[in-house]
Amino acid sequence: MQEMRAAVLKSGEKITGLWNNRTYRIVRLLGQGANGVVYYVERVRSNGDHSRPVEGYALKVGGDAIEFQSEINALKALEKIKRQQASGSRVGRDEARPFLVEADDTEIAGQKIPFYVMRYVPGMTLSVYMRKRGSDWFGFIGGKLLSRLEWLHENGWVFGDIKADNVLVRQDGDVELVDYGGLTPAGSSIRQFTEWYDRGYWNAGSRVADFGYDLFSFAVLTVHLFNEEKLKQRIAGVLPQIRQREDLMAIIRECPVLNPYESWLCRAIHSKFHSTRQAKEEWVRISKQVYRMPRRAPRPTPSWLKMSFAGSALLLLISVLYWAWREQWWLG
Amino acid sequence: MLRQILLITDGCSNVGVQPAVAAAQARDAGIAVNVVGIVDEGTIGEYGAAEIADIARAGGGISRIVNQRQLAQTMQMMTRKTVVQTIHQAVNHELKHILGREEESVRVEVLPPEQRAEVVRVMDEMGEETPLRVALLIDTSASMKPKLPAVEEAIHDLMLSLQARKGKSELSVFHFPGSHGDEHAVMDMDWAADMNRVRRLFQRLNIRGTTPTGPALLHVIDFYQYDSRARTDNIPYYSSSSNREGTGTDGVWSDYIV
Ligand SMILES: Nc1ncnc2c1ncn2[C@@H]1O[C@H](COP(=O)(O)OP(=O)(O)O)[C@@H](O)[C@H]1O
Ligand SMILES: [Mg+2]
Numbered sequence: 176m177q178e179m180r181a182a183v184l185k186s187g188e189k190i191t192g193l194w195n196n197r198t199y200r201i202v203r204l205l206g207q208g209a210n211g212v213v214y215y216v217e218r219v220r221s222n223g224d225h226s227r228p229v230e231g232y233a234l235k236v237g238g239d240a241i242e243f244q245s246e247i248n249a250l251k252a253l254e255k256i257k258r259q260q261a262s263g264s265r266v267g268r269d270e271a272r273p274f275l276v277e278a279d280d281t282e283i284a285g286q287k288i289p290f291y292v293m294r295y296v297p298g299m300t301l302s303v304y305m306r307k308r309g310s311d312w313f314g315f316i317g318g319k320l321l322s323r324l325e326w327l328h329e330n331g332w333v334f335g336d337i338k339a340d341n342v343l344v345r346q347d348g349d350v351e352l353v354d355y356g357g358l359t360p361a362g363s364s365i366r367q368f369t370e371w372y373d374r375g376y377w378n379a380g381s382r383v384a385d386f387g388y389d390l391f392s393f394a395v396l397t398v399h400l401f402n403e404e405k406l407k408q409r410i411a412g413v414l415p416q417i418r419q420r421e422d423l424m425a426i427i428r429e430c431p432v433l434n435p436y437e438s439w440l441c442r443a444i445h446s447k448f449h450s451t452r453q454a455k456e457e458w459v460r461i462s463k464q465v466y467r468m469p470r471r472a473p474r475p476t477p478s479w480l481k482m483s484f485a486g487s488a489l490l491l492l493i494s495v496l497y498w499a500w501r502e503q504w505w506l507g
Numbered sequence: 508m509l510r511q512i513l514l515i516t517d518g519c520s521n522v523g524v525q526p527a528v529a530a531a532q533a534r535d536a537g538i539a540v541n542v543v544g545i546v547d548e549g550t551i552g553e554y555g556a557a558e559i560a561d562i563a564r565a566g567g568g569i570s571r572i573v574n575q576r577q578l579a580q581t582m583q584m585m586t587r588k589t590v591v592q593t594i595h596q597a598v599n600h601e602l603k604h605i606l607g608r609e610e611e612s613v614r615v616e617v618l619p620p621e622q623r624a625e626v627v628r629v630m631d632e633m634g635e636e637t638p639l640r641v642a643l644l645i646d647t648s649a650s651m652k653p654k655l656p657a658v659e660e661a662i663h664d665l666m667l668s669l670q671a672r673k674g675k676s677e678l679s680v681f682h683f684p685g686s687h688g689d690e691h692a693v694m695d696m697d698w699a700a701d702m703n704r705v706r707r708l709f710q711r712l713n714i715r716g717t718t719p720t721g722p723a724l725l726h727v728i729d730f731y732q733y734d735s736r737a738r739t740d741n742i743p744y745y746s747s748s749s750n751r752e753g754t755g756t757d758g759v760w761s762d763y764i765v
Contacts, residue, residue, distance in 0.1 A: 194620055240616040241595055244627040251624065278620050287616070363635050364671035370580055375667045382671035415579075415660045 183212065184283075189219065190234065190290060192279030199234055199292065210242055210356055211235045215295060232276055233296065233353075237289040242356070245366070247291050249332075249358035250275035256330045274355075296353060298345040305400055310432045312348055314462025317397070319350045321455035324389050328451045332358055333384035335365045337392035338372050339399060359384040371395060371410065379420045380446060387446040390454055394443040398423060402430045420444045435465045508638045509593055510538040512727055513582065514562065515658060516646035517545045518555045520720035522684075523691070526558065529724035530566030538731055539593055540566025540724070541585045545654050547574050562720075567596075575657035579664035586641055586665065590634050598630060636674040640698065641665070642727050647682040647709065648718045655709050663705045676700060679730075680708055683723035684715050691722035694730070 184190070184201045191198040199216040206213045216234040237243035254274040276292040298304070305313065320342060327334055335357025344350050357367035365373075365382045372392040374380040379391060398406050405426045413422055427433045427440050439457055441447075448454040512533055520526050530540040544559040556572060563570035568589055573581045595615065603613045615626055643665075645651075645658055662680065669676035677700050683692040695708045 241591055241627055241630065244623055245631055248624055248628050248631070278624075280620075289616075363673060364668065375664065382668055416663070 184214065184236070190216070190236075190281045190283075192277070192281060192290075193287070195277055195279050197277065197279070199232070201234075202231070205233060208354060208356075210238045210246070216292070231295050232292045233294065234290055234292050236281075236283075237291075240289055243289050243291075246356050246358075247275065247278045247289075249355045250291070250293060253327075253330075253332070253355070253358075296343045296345070296351045298343040298351070300340055301342040301344055301350070301396075302339040302400060304344040310401070311466075312344075313397075313400070313432060314458075314465050315348050316344060316350055317393075318455065318459045318462055319348065320352075320393065321451065321458055323350060323352055324386070324393070325451040325455050327358075328361075328386040328389070331361050333361055333365070333386065334389050334392075335359050335384065336367050336369060336372075337389055337396060338369050339396060342396075361385055368392075371399065371406070377418055377420055377423065377444075378416075379444060386451045387443075387448065390443040390448060390451065391446070394440045395423065397433060397436070397440065398426050398430070401432050402426050405429060435461055435468075508640060509590055510731060511568070511586065511589055511639070511641045512538055512540045512566070512644055512724065512731075513586065513641055514540065514542045514644045514646075514720070514724065515545065515578075515582075516542070516559070516718070516720060517651050517654065518552070518646075518648070518718060519558055520718050522717045522719035522722065524721035524725065526720040526724055527561045527565040529721045529728070530562045530568075533724065533728050534565065534567040536728060536732060538566075538728065539568045539589050541568035541589055542566075542570040543578065543581055543585070544570070544572040545575060545578065545651075545657075546572055547654065558720075562724075575654055578657055579661040582661050582665050583668040586668070587634075590637075590639060591630070594630050594633050594637070598626065635672055638675040638677075639669065639672065640677050640679070640731075641669070642731065643678065643680045644692065644723055644727050645680065645682045645709075646718060646720070647712055647714060648684065649714050649716055652714055655712075659705075659708055662708070663702070666702055666705050670700070670702070678705075681723070681727055681730075682709065682712065683726075684717050684719050686715075691719050692726040 183204075186201050186203055188201045189198055190201065198219040198221070200219050202215045202217055204212070205215050213233055213235045216232050217229045218232065251274075257274065272294040274293060276294070278289070278291040280287050280289050282288070299307070301316070304316070324334060324337075334352060334355075336354060337352075341352060341354045342350055343353055357365065359366045361384050363384055365384050365388060368382070370376050372395045373382070374388055374391045375382045377391075377395075380387070382388075409422045409426060410418075423444055424437075424441060427437055433440065436458075439454075439461055442457075443454065448457075514526075533540050540562060542559045542563045544555065559570045559572065569585050569592075571581050571585065599614050602615065602618075603609055606613055615623060615630075618626060643662060645655075647655065651658075662678070666678055669678060677698040678696070679694065679698045680696040681692045681694050685691060685693045696704055699705075
């Protein structure tokens with residue numbers, strides 16, 4: 176098996192496609208995964224056309240050529256569905272942004288390497304977002320994520336590899352999925368998954384792609400977000416053959432943020448929903464209730480607030496010192 | 508049909524023909540050989556690691572050295588990768604045939620993007636739908652004993668992945684060494700497509716000290732070849748370099764390749 180490792184590119188370097196002949200400038204590294212390296216890039220316009228604003232994209236440089244092409248095909252399929260649905264109707268903010276901009280090969284250090292260009296998703300991974308901005312956002316973001324899944328499922332696809340790394344959240348709390356390497360047509364075997372999030376791993380069902388597979392992973396995702404320690408302990412402590420859904424439910428019950436969602440999560444884990452739409456609507460209903468519930472405990476200060484508090488305190492201190500130095504009052 | 512052998516071992520062979528030679532014969536018969544080396548507390552040794560890589564190379568498969576915890580994930584990943592790889596090789600072969608060129612550079616990867624996309628889409632379908640058989644061959648020499656529960660668990664997990672495929676997928680299980688000198692491998696489970704038979708495979712083992720990896724591989728190759736069911740539904744398009752009479756798949760591919 177030929178394992179190709181994409182060379183690490185530095186910012187400022189350029190990539191030109193051998194077939195379509197378009198050029199992109201590397202701005203910075205976005206992430207590195209099992210099947211490629213992702214960069215933030217800007218399209219370099221030929222013939223010095225500077226009238227249009229610079230467009231930013233995400234560009235993934237590949238690893239294994241066949242797997243890479245499958246991923247491109249998945250994005251193509253989604254783009255096609257989106258186009259069909261958009262024709263005739265007005266396109267909104269992200270409907271205008273393509274899943275796949277183009278796919279091409281480039282030559283790096285004398286080696287031909289495939290790459291593709293996709294929409295850039297500004298934002299941070301779900302776990303970073305929750306840590307920075309606090310669990311109040313959880314219900315809202317969960318609903319947004321379920322809407323994304325609903326769209327995929329209604330069009331016959333299953334995402335497969337749901338995990339905290341593959342969910343990006345924008346500043347406004349909207350979410351987008353990245354890494355479509357696991358995207359699988361409903362009815363086929365899941366193409367790529369992560370052990371902890373896998374229904375089969377928890378002896379909770381098959382690895383055939385259906386909407387319930389993603390909903391199950393979604394449930395594990397919530398556990399991972401709010402009680403990673405307990406999840407790790409369970410996984411390490413329980414024999415694989417007796418690992419079961421009840422282990423997940425036990426962790427959920429211990430977690431205050433997840434309490435209102437317990438019955439929802441139980442249904443997701445036991446594949447009891449009739450559709451993703453039903454699951455989403457139910458989720459949104461619960462989260463609206465949660466937001467209107469009287470608070471028992473004072474809300475913990477989110478870390479960004481603490482930081483900004485520390486920042487202002489520091490500024491105050493500096494200006495006092497500066498003033499004191501100018502006045503030289505201690506010298507009398 | 509796609510055919511694989513997955514060898515699980517934790518050390519070096521010490522009896523009989525070199526395992527790489529046996530693996531080369533498997534490859535020649537259209538069976539890909541994958542190898543997982545299990546390490547736990549301690550290493551597999553330089554020699555063991557080299558042998559493992561050597562077997563997979565000769566057998567046209569993949570090798571990995573992992574600990575018990577990673578076993579299940581590794582086995583399902585290897586099986587999947589090897590399916591893709593086998594189909595890839597067969598398709599490259601067809602491509603050379605269609606273009607009438609034998610150079611190494613004629614590969615799916617060099618097709619123009621549009622055609623490549625279409626060919627890989629069909630390859631994905633084949634990977635999902637082509638019948639698959641995986642024969643597991645498990646080293647049960649003394650040092651492996653504490654690892655057998657993890658192996659059993661990983662087999663169960665692999666079965667789960669195979670069951671999810673659209674194409675018929677079957678598993679058989681062998682262990683080696685056998686209970687007496689000239690019994691090199693013992694069948695624990697004949698071709699099966701369901702879960703229930705997977706548990707409690709290795710209950711009545713009498714563990715012995717030798718590791719006849721090469722002879723055990725040959726045993727499984729023979730099993731593959733003399734199994735009547737496997738012969739009748741052999742796929743036409745898997746083509747090892749030695750036998751290439753009318754593959755009858757040109758029709759499928761010439762549509763995509765100009
Ligand atoms: N379109 C995108 N916009 C912004 N960041 C991205 C985008 N695609 C990927 N990333 C970042 O790069 C990381 C790795 O990309 P990914 O496609 O998940 O690689 P792999 O398939 O190898 O895991 C992601 O976790 C994410 O942080
Ligand atoms: Mg990823």
